[in-house]
Amino acid sequence: MGKRVQQDGEMLKGTLDMMVLRTLATGDAHGHTIAKVIERTSEDVLEVEQGSLYPALHRLEDRGWVSSHWGASENNRKAKFYRLTAAGKKQLVRETNRWRQMARAIALVMGEKTLAHGDVE
């Protein structure tokens, strides 16, 4: 079983938001696709809990980083698609930078030099 992305804890909550934004950077998607993409890309290490995903999507929409529209899903169901906005793209850049700093810092503390070097470049 993979680890679950918890919604409590400020850093982890931010992490889910960031990953959702990153997923949407490749194109519009509805909730299921977003969850699947995150799971697949993380090689099934991260499992997105629906209880966190939908509130997160609404939160991002509130802040104007994503917009939503109704469309047809792969199985031709009426589904809500999310799209990254211009503000969302900027936010993604900010969050990515923040994450890299954080990851490097943690790696340094944990003594994992290789990862740290690879990330800085």
Added chain:
Amino acid sequence: MSWFRFLRRKQADADLQQEIDVFLEEEIAENIARGMAAEEARRQARIKLGNPQIVREKLWQQNTFSWLDKMGRDLKYACRTLARSPGFSLIAVAVMALCIGATTSLFTVVRSVLLRPLPFRDPAGLVMVYEHFRDARSNAQVFNYNSVAPADYFDWRAKTHGFEDMAAMRYWQFNLTGEHGELPEQVRARGGSWNLLPLLGVPAAIGRTFTESEDRLDGTAVMLTWSLFERRFAGDASIVGKQIHLDGKPYTVVGVLPQGFTYPDAKVQVWVPYLSGLPPDIVPHHDYHFTTVVARLRPDVSLASALSQVDAVQYRLHMENLHAPVAEDVAPRTLNDDLARDVKKPLLILMCAVACMLLIGCLNVANLLVARGAARQKEVAIRGALGAQRLTLIRGQLTESLLICVAGGVGGVLLSLAATRWLSNAWKELPSAAGIHVDGVVLGFACTVAFAAALLAGLLPAISSTGKAVFASLQASSRTASGNLSRATMRKTLLTVEIAVTVVLLIGAGLLLRSFVRLRTTDVGCVTNNVLSLDYSLPEHKYGSPEKVNAFNEALLKKLRALPGIRAVALGSILPGEGNGGDDMFTIKEDPPLKPGELLPDALVRAADPAYFSALQIPLLQGRFFTGDDRLDRAKKVVISRALARQYFPGENPIGKSIHVPALKDADYEIVGVVGDTLWQVGQPIMPTMYFPILAGDVDHGGSLAIRTVSDPLAISAPVQKQIASLDAELPVSNVQTMQQAIGESLGNARFSASLVLIFAVLSLLLASVGLFGVLSYLMTQRTTELGVRMALGAQRDQVLRLMLFDGLRPAILGLALGSAASAGITQLIRSMLYDTRPLDPAVYAAVTLTLLIVATVACVVPAWRASRLDPMQALRAE
């Protein structure tokens, strides 16, 4: 978090439902594609999704203002609780509506009359300046502000520089007639110096204000107030520049005052320049006090230093006129206080009374809530045990009292709209310069009062019913002998306070009422029953000679005396009890000249026809009344009152002596008679009075008729007016009323403060007795088991009755004692409003004690009797 989200949370929830459905479908499709059986695919998808309800709730919460949600829940709950006992809710709301309504009305009046600045430019810089006498008699009076003499005003204005400007005002009255046979009417007027309106910062609405050159003795400019302009001239602006006739003389309308300008009161109809129409010989006098002075402070000079300059000028004038009543210095007064005059104290007292009633209303609602809290003890305990925080419980209960008070507040504001209108119409002494109406501040005040009342009424019961002790009720078996003792104590304490406040109100009301009754029944010194009084004034242009004046007066008297149903007719310048009417100084010819610095004696001046005294039944003590022969040149006679004879002719016979009155043709008058004293105003001390023959035929004097009738005097008013019209159809008649009415009107302040405080006190008594009844009924249900045990063990019914009665009466008696003690102190504050009544009047205290005890006993006897009728078996089985 946004309002947008909040208002669309239903839609968001539906969207989410759809998203979740799609998620499931996709997941199932994917699982089937992976080769799962349909049933297994569905099961796995659901496992992966988890509980969709939690997701929905989470999002719902994210889209909700939690405080609003909680408040809504509290509100819904409180509504349901209140709706479940409509009787209680209605009573509570009615009580609060009454209390808040009365408070709001009184506040509206107090704000309009005492607090709100007048609608002038920079009203804070305006001040009235009066003359101020230093002698002991003047200082003994509550109101030591003397009107200013014209020459004093002119000296102040010319010789001091502390004020930006000073303006003068005086009373006036005109007979307004039209050229085209319109009805003549008596209009109240003011003379204002040319700089008055600019000083107040009031521009003319149409036309212009007076110019300096118009403010002269023969000036004939006039300004109309908006109400006269609308009423009589149909709001036609072309009246400006035209002429109107005042007392038969043509005046040119130069302008119309703005609509809101009702200073100094709304009855004033026209303004003329200050000097216009004044007798020329009056202007240089320093002892004719009839002017009020308004001054505007200079921004760089303090009031004290500006006044000290005027003081200096006035003191010099005083030293130059030692024998005349010229004041030593001056006294300032704010414009609001000046207008409020006699109503300030009654208003403040009423405000206090109404605040007491509000307090009692709150305590009563608190008491009712405590009782309900007792009934809901178990519910509160269970909610507490299930994890409701104390704050949540208190908030829930406060919501209930808040709902009651908000509903009461809405009702109260509606009530106060009607009450304020009634009060401002009925209470004639209230100044109307600023207009009395409900505005934003008043509404804000009503809201504040409602919320404060909700806190006061709700907090105490809420705190007491949610304490830790509440959980005891869960542990307690149903057989506890006496319920919650602390709660009973709380209710009794509330009740004691309630009764104490009620007693204070009752005693205050009793004192004011007794004082008012004393005023009402004061012997004016003449007959007042079945007397019709009315005023008229003969215009100079038509009645320009003494012969003409006498001819009219005598013809009228003859016609009236011939009317059926009339016993006697008196004609004078002013009737007893109807006001001051003016006073003059005199000297006694036979006495040695005055010592320097001694003030000339002073007496009221009246005119009377030969039948005046006998018609009004004023007794003759010495000498004779006037006769028809005391007329024109032979009218240098005077009848003096007993007070004048006693004060200035002690132990002498005044008949045949002469008094000299400088102001009245500077002539000697022979004393022909002494008559009994009459009051010039009920509630005021008697003043020495001089009566002169009205048949002297003085031109331009008003007349007051007193007509004594066999039966209802008002029934005769139409025939009387017809007789006047038959002599002169253009002559307006004013103040047609019975003498009782006229005197009653002069007691308006006393009447209003007495009757309103009495109403508040009676309502409070009613509230307190309802509270008493409620508490005792509650105690009885609490003690049912205990009483059952007592009776089963042999207690007699009358013992139980006594026990319960005493239990109920204890807070009443305690409250009575506390209230009486407090009243002894508090009523000293209204001492100045009491006429011939001591603040510690034993009769009032006895009456209040008796009333309260009777009401309390009645309120207690029903529950106590019910308790004594308990069937012990029933009582023991009850729980």
